[in-house]
Amino acid sequence: MHALTLPAPAKLNLMLHILGRRADGYHELQTLFQFLDYGDELTFSLREDGQIRLHTELPGVEHDSNLIVRAARLLQTQSGCRLGADIRLTKRLPMGGGIGGGSSDAATTLLGLDHLWNLHLGEECLAEIGLSLGADVPVFVRGHAAFAEGVGERLQPVELEEPWFLVIAPQVSVSTAEIFSDPELTRNTPAITVRSLLARGGHNDCQPIVEKRYPQVRNALSLLNKFVPARMTGTGACVFGSFPNQGEADKVRRQLPADLPSFVAQGRNISMLHRSLGRLAQEVSA
Incomplete structure (x- = not known):
């Protein structure tokens, strides 16, 4: 195989509780990840000379600083x-949106090049490599909806309903570091179990801070709340609401302002990246 095209799916944090700040400055948290059938797409073409070339420029991101390039070079090392590899990116997920664009791209790079280069390192090793790139990378590497603890690296697979989501992407990039350093951020939410979370639900401790700092996010939440209970994912900026079917989600989307980016996608417990890799494995074995 000399070329490979794979998806890099979005994720939603269905809740995000901050339990406390650790001695190293990071935060102890609990969160619930679910994937969306929507995302970026990456194409990898084999090079024999060892060079990593990303042929898609992203505004404000240097080539060597891009998580895709960093992931590929770390995998080499x-x-x-x-x-x-030559790598081309079709970018659909907004940067700073809280839906995992960069982390998902990095995970797809690790899994894609592991396949293209015939490394067969396995998910455990790739997730460990991914963690050094970002706390969200391992969940994309493993590809299953999960309850996460620690800084987001301790994952417990869960089976969730798979509703349709309307996701609004306010045209603003939210800095995760800025939100987690805000002195008003709640940092003492009591820990909960998966069972109690699935029974009673949760909230996002970052949402009040982001609403206060970013009126675009506050306005998007207010708009979506007119139709369904609206929540923010991660540290924002994207907000979402769930629907029982695609038709109802599309109906609300058509009522949103034309200049407000949004999309409709189904929540999935197995990521479309892993479903693509599974089909690829079946084709190879056949």
């Missing part, structure tokens, strides 16, 4: 692989 950890595996000792001397092969390289």
